[in-house]
Amino acid sequence: MTANMSASGMELGRADMIVSDGVDKWYGDFQALKGVTAQVAEREVVVVLGPSGSGKSTWIRCINRLEVHQGGTIAVDGVELTNDTRNIDKIRSDVGMVFQQFNLFPHLTVMDNITLAPRWVRKQPKAEAETKAMELLERVGIPEQAAKFPGQLSGGQQQRVAIARSLAMEPRIMLFDEPTSALDPEMISEVLEVMKDLARGGMTMMVVTHEMGFAREVADRIIFMESGEIVEVGTPEHFFTNPTEDRTKLFLSQIL
Amino acid sequence: MTMTEPSASRLEVSGKPPFYRDVTVVKWLVQLATLFTLIFITWFLAREAGDNLRAKGLTSGFEFLGQPAGFNVSEGIDTEPATGGRALWVGMVTTFRLAISGILAATILGILVGLARLSNNWIVNRVGSVFVETIRNIPLIVQIVLLFAVFGSLSRVELDSGPINGWLHVTNKGVSMPRVFIADGFYQWLVFMLIGLVVARFVRKNRIAAQEATGEPSYSGLATLGVLLLFAIVGWFIHPVFGFIGGPLQAISDGIANIPQVAVQVALTALAFFAAALWVKRFRDSRRTPAGMAALTDDDWFRQIFAFVGAAAAAAFLWLVWPGFSDWIVNSSSDLFRVLADKFGDNPEFLDADGVARDRDGAPFGWARPDIVQPGNFANYGDQGLTMSQGFAAVFFGIVFYTAAFIAEIVRGGILAVAKGQSEAAAALGLSRAQALRKVILPQAFRVALPPLGNQYLNLTKNTSLAVAVGLSEVVQIGQTVISQSGKSLSVFVIWMSFYLCCSLTISVIVNFFNVRMKIVER
Amino acid sequence: MSSSVVPPNLTPEDFEVEYSEEASLPPEDPSLSPSVWIQKNLFSSPSSAVLTVVFSVIAVLTIRGLLAFILGEERQWDAIATNSRLMAAQGYPLDQFVRIWVAFGSLIGLAGFSAAIFRASGTISLKRIAIWVMNIGVAAGVIGLLAPLSSSGRMGWIIAALVVFGVGAAIWFGFGEERRRSTFIPSIWVLSGFALIGVISLWVVPYGHYFLGEDGRATVEEGTVAFSTQMPWTVMWAILVVSHLVGLAVRDRLPAQASKGFLGLLWVIAPFVANWIILRDPDFDYDHVFSTDIPMALAFIVIGGAVLWAQSSSTIGETGRLLAIAILLAAVYTWVSRIEFLDFLPNWSMLQKARLSMLFLGLYGLAASNFSRDNATRRAYVAGWVIFMVIFHWLVTAVNSPSTLNIQSDTYLGGFTLTLFIAWLTLLVSFPIGVVMALGRTSNLPIFRLLSTGYIEIIRGVPLITILFFFANILLFFLPEGMEIAKVAAVVIGYGLFSAAYLAENVRGGLQSIRRGQFEAADALGLTTSQRTAFIVLPQALRVSIPPLVGQAIATFKETALVAIIGLNDFLRIANNTIPAQTDFVGAKREGLLIVSAIYFVVAFSMSKYSQRLEKRLGLGTR
């Protein structure tokens, strides 16, 4: 087991949940990821920062195999992400993902959105899945919306449903790809509250976001990427107060 | 949901998974399995068909194309075709006639009706929409059959009848009107016109350059037209000077005829593989970066393999499936040049159907009026007027009305789609209504309307096959006759398919050409 | 300057559907006085005035010519009246004609009931109704004025026109502006109101009743009511109204999803039941049924059910799927091998039944792992198989039994009934194939994409008639020895394969409108490809494709007329070939063809209008 522990994992005294080792990804002749190496420990919250087009989305989508990486290895909870369907299924069911555009299913009610996967993938009986779904809706604060269609909800509510939908599969890791970027300012905080709550509950999380406040408050570590490479890794304190790399400084000066 | 013991659920997996769990392997296995199942089913059905046909004493094959047809065709370029192939060709030409004239007429009528439907005038608008709604909601076949019956109920052909006697006759034998036809001197004159076109292009460029240089109007359009007119008129009188072209063309024809079949086979095969190799090279180049070769996905590999599979299929076709294909290409291109050669010069060996040698010094064009040989019948073909038989007229008007109704909707939709913002923008620039329509709205509307318009042309061409319902001898009807004569149903079906696919492809290519051109203009 | 303007984003499909009427009409301003309206819409400029005159003359001449033709002395409309039964159902035996009515009545009842359950009926405002009625009055007036009538006939038409127009005007003025706009009536009631007028007219108006007498000549019984149809039509009308009322009454008490699904199933099997059970009336050989058919069905139900139960257990894993594939392969093998390993079965059709059942068992079993949740789900899954097998074996046995009807050939269907039947079956055949082809063409598996694209493009490149010729004449050669297939069935298969290619393109439009995020969300949740397709992709894609699909259905219905060319006796062929060949009505072609055109027009036109309303109601693009 010790072999699987990275520096960060050992510091925290926990095992690594996500190991990304030299991951390469090509789009045609464009290399979007260039040997990305990093680890995320159990119950750790990692925020990924970087300018647009730097490969943040590509990286976390590779972890869920929404994109197929072409070089290096990705292992989630000790399971290596290979062509093996069994591994893919295992990782998909261990990893939940929340998208920038929510991607709720518009033709299904909120309840059906949440129970669909537990019923058909986890093979839970309908009643059980619905009880669970109601619990989750209460947890994200919108139990009264269960019978509505996604089109009838506000953006913040939709994103909270999307989070509930992922949680219904009881994932051990949650990936967030700019979950608040498509929201109006007044709805951002309600989604961030839910995420903070999750982090407090001990969920392992990888979050791509431009919410610096969230990063500072919740993140255990911050990973900074640029043009497909990891430039700098560190605690929020280190990152925001005295970054070592020039590129990081430039980025921070632009957004802060 | 607290996880204190993560190692409990860990799978120790390393190395390659077994093949049935490997996504890439499974993905290709499933595809290949489906492909081979389909090939197997086709093979199985073909075997059954072969057995059944043999049991019934029928054979498939294409020999009938070269054997005597054994039937006459009621109308077309040749009413007594010598061979089955010739008979089918007669039908194809009738299909072409219907399709080309139909496309022209339907486009004109369709644009008019489309504009009528946009008119502010209430009654014009209503007449337009009643036309469109009625025509669109009745099956074309019913309309054709009805038109046929209506033509059949018209009065007999008489020497002194017709709406305009001697010029236009609408009768139970169809419609007859004057026509212009290509006469003996045409091809020599055509050479003149081709030279004229080249010169006109040159003049046009020159004039436009002059305008850009000086800023003064240089009348480029007028000059181009003048040059063309000059060549047309001069060519009309002195075209026989090009009579000598016949000789070289004949030489080319003879030269082609001497090419051995194997040479063509080898050349075409080499060409196919060369094209595949070229494609693969281009593809790999596109994936090469300064830092080295990009990682290729399994789909990328499939494309490269598929390029060579395509080339191999072409080779198999040339050598195994239809070895005669190369021969056919040689012969038909040689024939093409021979026929062209015969169009030039006074070749005493090349006689008209009436046994008269052609007069190469004659005019390029001639014209003729309807000719009634006896009460009850028009004179058909030859130098007489343009006569559409009852069946031809029914099909022609049927497909023209039907397609025009759809084209009208496309035109209207295209104009409406552009008109809203654009006409205001144009008006703001101070263009007049007519200018706005011509310079701003119509070009853009045309761009929007072109793809669906192309679709309608395809439909029209396919719809000519409904002529079989009124016994007009186009390619499907003649194919049917061939089937009933020789029983070669499978072969005729293959010919039908190839013929219509070629037509569809041609139209798509033409429409695409304009589409691409227009996109370039837009940028 | 134009480069800054976003080009209109239209796809070719946009042109297949009709544009809303309102866009073309001059905006209606109720406050306009008639003279101002005429000035504005007819004589706004000199050129407009010229156009008005020219087009008015064209319109008047066309209407006059048409009316003169229809009402001409020498028209043989008796040809149609005498042959109306022929055109409706061709040579169906007279003494069994009640079967036609029963079949028709069941469909009408199903339609009325479904309209209530699916809430398919739109509403019409009183204002529109008033305009309609007045328009009918105007039309009657035009006929009265333009048609070559006797002076008393002209008077009659004009009086009728005035009365109808008066009714319309009464509705218009009887309600205030506010009420006529805001009072809506379900269109199904308006429709049945108009239908009621037609039905009542059967009882009062002495439509001539003609029949072919002993001597083969048409005999006219003057002054009699069309007594052979007045009763049936009244019953049909009553069935429509009652079934709709029942539907309205129960719809809130039924579970919505389940009842819709059940009705959908009914619509799918309705053409089979109507045709092979009601119309063809199978003459079951009960010895054979009890000795062979039922045992075989039971065998498949019991053994198949057990196999499926095992396959859907949660512990079986991949073995279940392998078992299904093995069954499939075995089924295919029995087909291609000529070894009659099932030769204890008495005849070919039995063998076919067994092979098909096996094929279905394999296919059905492939989905088993999706239902391994709990025993209730597994039971529902197996019950689906049992129901399917019962229906399947019953239908196939019925199809394979001789008919009790006294008919010479297997073409006991004809006329309009045949047209409807072929159109319906074609839609049923083409739908699944089209959806599969569309999925193939949009899939990311290259070989599937190539195959589907090739299929779609080749089929779309050739005319329907050649495909029909192929299937009517050549298909026979491709079948294994001993297997026979009726011409109608061959035509339906060919036509279904043809329209599947077009349908696939419509569905593809819907599939492409689905955002990539939907696929990704489904993947991230761990749904399998087939679950993703069935639960996420197809439901959304099909909803978007409804308008073009309705357009496609209309086109399919219209092109059914082509079967006349290959010698099936649909009503076009009867009008074009059969009637003009009767001694009494030699050459009476145009009358029949006009009627055929009119029927096609009414059906196609109302379907396209309905689809426009549907499109508006679905509010496409808003969701």
Ligand SMILES: Nc1ncnc2c1ncn2[C@@H]1O[C@H](COP(=O)(O)OP(=O)(O)OP(=O)(O)O)[C@@H](O)[C@H]1O
């Ligand atoms: N499907 C694709 N095909 C080709 N190139 C792609 C594709 N997806 C992403 N890219 C490219 O890969 C690079 C990284 O994209 P990615 O979406 O990961 O950036 P990002 O860091 O998430 O940016 P943002 O903050 O804007 O979301 C970009 O340059 C993008 O253009």
Ligand SMILES: [Mg+2]
């Ligand atoms: Mg991103």
